[in-house]
Amino acid sequence: xxxxxxxxxxxxxxxxxxxxxxxxxxxxxxxxxxxxxxxxxxxxxxxxxxxxxxxxxxxxxxxxxxxxxxxxxxxxxxxxxxxxxxxxxxxxxxxxxxxxxxxxxxxxxxxxxxxxxxxxxxxxxxxxxxxxxxxxxxxxxxxxxxxxxxxxxxxxxxxxxxxxxxxxxxxxxxxxxxxxxxxxxxxxxxxxxxxxxxxxxxxxxxxxxxxxxxxxxxxxxxxxxxxxxxxxxxxxxxxxxxxxxxxxxxxxxxxxxxxxxxxxxxxxxxxxxxxxxxxxxxxxxxxxxxxxxxxxxxxxxxxxxxxxxxxxxxxxxxxxxxxxxxxxxxxxxxxxxxxxxxxxxxxxxxxxxxxxxxxxxxxxxxxxxxxxxxxxxxxxxxxxxxxxxxxxxxxxxxxxxxxxxxxxxxxxxxxxxxxxxxxxxxxxxxxxxxxxxxxxxxxxxxxxxxxxxxxxxxxxxxxxxxxxxxxxxxxxxxxxxxxxxxxxxxxxxxxxxxxxxxxxxxxxxxxxxxxxxxxxxxxxxxxxxxxxxxxxxxxxxxxxxxxxxxxxxxxxxxxxxxxxxxxxxxxxxxxxxxxxxxxxxxxxxxxxxxxxxxx
Amino acid sequence: xxxxxxxxxxxxxxxxxxxxxxxxxxxxxxxxxxxxxxxxxxxxxxxxxxxxxxxxxxxxxxxxxxxxxxxxxxxxxxxxxxxx
Numbered sequence: 001x002x003x004x005x006x007x008x009x010x011x012x013x014x015x016x017x018x019x020x021x022x023x024x025x026x027x028x029x030x031x032x033x034x035x036x037x038x039x040x041x042x043x044x045x046x047x048x049x050x051x052x053x054x055x056x057x058x059x060x061x062x063x064x065x066x067x068x069x070x071x072x073x074x075x076x077x078x079x080x081x082x083x084x085x086x087x088x089x090x091x092x093x094x095x096x097x098x099x100x101x102x103x104x105x106x107x108x109x110x111x112x113x114x115x116x117x118x119x120x121x122x123x124x125x126x127x128x129x130x131x132x133x134x135x136x137x138x139x140x141x142x143x144x145x146x147x148x149x150x151x152x153x154x155x156x157x158x159x160x161x162x163x164x165x166x167x168x169x170x171x172x173x174x175x176x177x178x179x180x181x182x183x184x185x186x187x188x189x190x191x192x193x194x195x196x197x198x199x200x201x202x203x204x205x206x207x208x209x210x211x212x213x214x215x216x217x218x219x220x221x222x223x224x225x226x227x228x229x230x231x232x233x234x235x236x237x238x239x240x241x242x243x244x245x246x247x248x249x250x251x252x253x254x255x256x257x258x259x260x261x262x263x264x265x266x267x268x269x270x271x272x273x274x275x276x277x278x279x280x281x282x283x284x285x286x287x288x289x290x291x292x293x294x295x296x297x298x299x300x301x302x303x304x305x306x307x308x309x310x311x312x313x314x315x316x317x318x319x320x321x322x323x324x325x326x327x328x329x330x331x332x333x334x335x336x337x338x339x340x341x342x343x344x345x346x347x348x349x350x351x352x353x354x355x356x357x358x359x360x361x362x363x364x365x366x367x368x369x370x371x372x373x374x375x376x377x378x379x380x381x382x383x384x385x386x387x388x389x390x391x392x393x394x395x396x397x398x399x400x401x402x403x404x405x406x407x408x409x410x411x412x413x414x415x416x417x418x419x420x421x422x423x424x425x426x427x428x429x430x431x432x433x434x435x436x437x438x439x440x441x442x443x444x445x446x447x448x449x450x451x452x453x454x455x456x457x458x459x460x461x462x463x464x465x466x467x468x469x470x471x472x473x474x475x476x477x478x479x480x481x482x483x484x485x486x487x488x489x490x491x492x493x494x495x496x497x498x499x500x501x502x503x504x505x506x507x508x509x510x511x512x513x514x515x516x517x518x519x520x521x522x523x524x525x526x527x528x529x530x531x532x533x534x535x536x537x538x539x540x541x542x543x544x545x546x547x548x549x550x551x552x553x554x555x556x557x558x559x560x561x562x563x564x565x566x567x568x569x570x571x572x573x574x575x576x577x578x579x580x581x582x583x584x585x586x587x588x589x590x591x592x593x594x595x596x597x598x599x
Numbered sequence: 600x601x602x603x604x605x606x607x608x609x610x611x612x613x614x615x616x617x618x619x620x621x622x623x624x625x626x627x628x629x630x631x632x633x634x635x636x637x638x639x640x641x642x643x644x645x646x647x648x649x650x651x652x653x654x655x656x657x658x659x660x661x662x663x664x665x666x667x668x669x670x671x672x673x674x675x676x677x678x679x680x681x682x683x
Contacts, residue, residue: 220644
């Protein structure tokens with residue numbers, strides 16, 4: 001069977017499974033539609049949360065980015081997992097006890113204000129819509145690279161599949177599909193990693209292989225890798241830091257707080273039966289996430305080593321790399337190299353005309369002389385980060401079915417996250433805006449219909465944005481996390497942990513956090529990401545705030561939110577008695593009830 | 600020991616603070632601030648600071664959520680506010 005046939009088979013099987021689940025899990029009530037009836041087993045919910053959380057970026061791009069960044073890539077590893085500790089202790093159990101369908105509903109009720117709910121809806125919509133653009137493009141990328149169909153066809157097929165189980169099944173359909181998608185994606189991610197770890201180090205567990213010696217030698221993999229990359233003028237793999245340590249610190253913190261504040265993740269904890277289950281479920285979610293996230297650094301380092309050893313055969317024998325005889329001859333490059341060249345993800349240009357491939361850091365001033373002596377005239381190979389995961393099975397010479405599995409896994413990762421986001425968007429519209437603000441007397445059937453219409457609209461908008469990604473698509477993830485960190489997380493946390501926090505404080509805090517974050521991001525990336533409207537001069541130059549990059553600024557926004565909220569709170573009147581009683585009630589587990597949509 | 604809601608809440612806050620301190624130490628202190636210093640110690644082929652950043656912090660996160668969940672359960676029973 002050809003590789004292409006395997007890919008069609010694996011993707012086809014996984015899609016058939018999702019459609020089967022869609023038919024089985026139709027939602028009949030709003031409770032089923034918004035929170036899967038509140039009866040999901042905590043371990044299952046953990047699995048669904050993991051699939052919901054791990055996006056196309058986690059599956060396809062993260063290992064590649066870490067591969068390039070080395071040690072500093074840990075900010076994604078720690079940032080995207082550490083948030084679950086905050087979520088488990090500070091938000092999830094209390095929001096489950098509160099017992100309503102959506103995050104804006106909590107903010108609206110706790111701060112006894114429709115304006116607060118509307119501010120929360122706006123934050124939620126901006127964060128979720130920007131986030132979903134990346135998922136739709138991820139679906140398109142996975143389709144076009146693995147199945148040789150155009151991006152457009154890929155996105156239409158993806159929209160169709162999500163439509164089936166999200167519109168009819170709501171949270172119920174999405175939850176059970178996500179469980180299946182988790183299984184597909186984790187198998188697809190770990191199998192190539194196990195084989196590669198086995199080949200390089202003889203240890204089948206990638207997490208241990210990364211700390212082991214290379215097979216048939218007494219040199220540790222990381223030690224050899226450090227030596228190779230520094231010879232080639234790159235930063236040392238185990239120590240290189242992006243920007244400053246302070247920036248890495250703030251970036252990690254922003255991702256953690258942002259993770260805990262993203263509504264599509266929080267919402268998943270409304271689906272478990274009890275407060276106790278919400279706590280456990282967060283733990284299970286992180287177990288399932290950590291399986292991939294602790295494998296990723298091994299994939300990253302091993303793929304970097306494999307790639308460099310392919311380009312420089314001398315690396316295998318520990319001979320000098322920077323010589324005129326190094327860099328493999330272009331016509332001797334392996335098959336997988338040729339295949340990925342066709343996609344444009346690997347690009348070779350023979351700058352010094354010697355017919356060999358040289359891949360090194362030509363911007364390293366200290367090593368210029370060394371490179372010149374070897375007759376190297378600049379880096380000749382451009383490697384797209386996404387290739388690290390996608391080409392992995394081929395580099396390791398694994399059979400066709402593994403490659404098919406990786407394709408299905410990449411699609412599972414993108415589709416599961418897209419579905420979770422779509423539900424967050426549609427429930428904010430149908431439950432918080434239509435029922436909460438515009439038409440409070442809508443009946444159950446009407447709301448269910450409104451939810452489905454909102455879902456269809458959201459799928460169409462997401463599909464449109466995926467087909468016509470705005471030029472700023474790459475910068476939007478920073479925005480989604482920045483908004484979640486600077487507005488939603490602090491508001492929810494203060495709503496639980498400060499009994500006296502009033503509506504004036506909460507609204508002022510959310511707006512202030514949002515404003516400073518957007519102000520700083522837009523200064524770098526343009527107002528609403530429109531090119532040419534950057535105003536770096538106004539803030540005193542790039543990364544002017546202690547060298548913090550705009551991606552890392554959400555944590556500063558969160559701090560501003562807390563400070564403004566407490567100051568405004570001090571000068572305005574206390575929340576009413578019944579709200580303080582509500583907070584008391586939310587803090588203790590006893591008396592938790594089934595989730596309802598009553599306003 | 601008093602079984603008032605205030606006492607329950609302060610027991611909860613105490614647990615959360617302890618876990619948050621550990622959370623901060625394994626990720627920000629061991630994984631970032633002290634990483635360069637810890638790198639002189641090795642765990643197999645892993646420099647220790649690098650290991651905390653790329654592996655150890657995540658294992659610790661998982662362990663601390665389950666510890667929190669079990670400890671909270673105990674506190675809930677102790678103060679008789681657990682779910683029936």
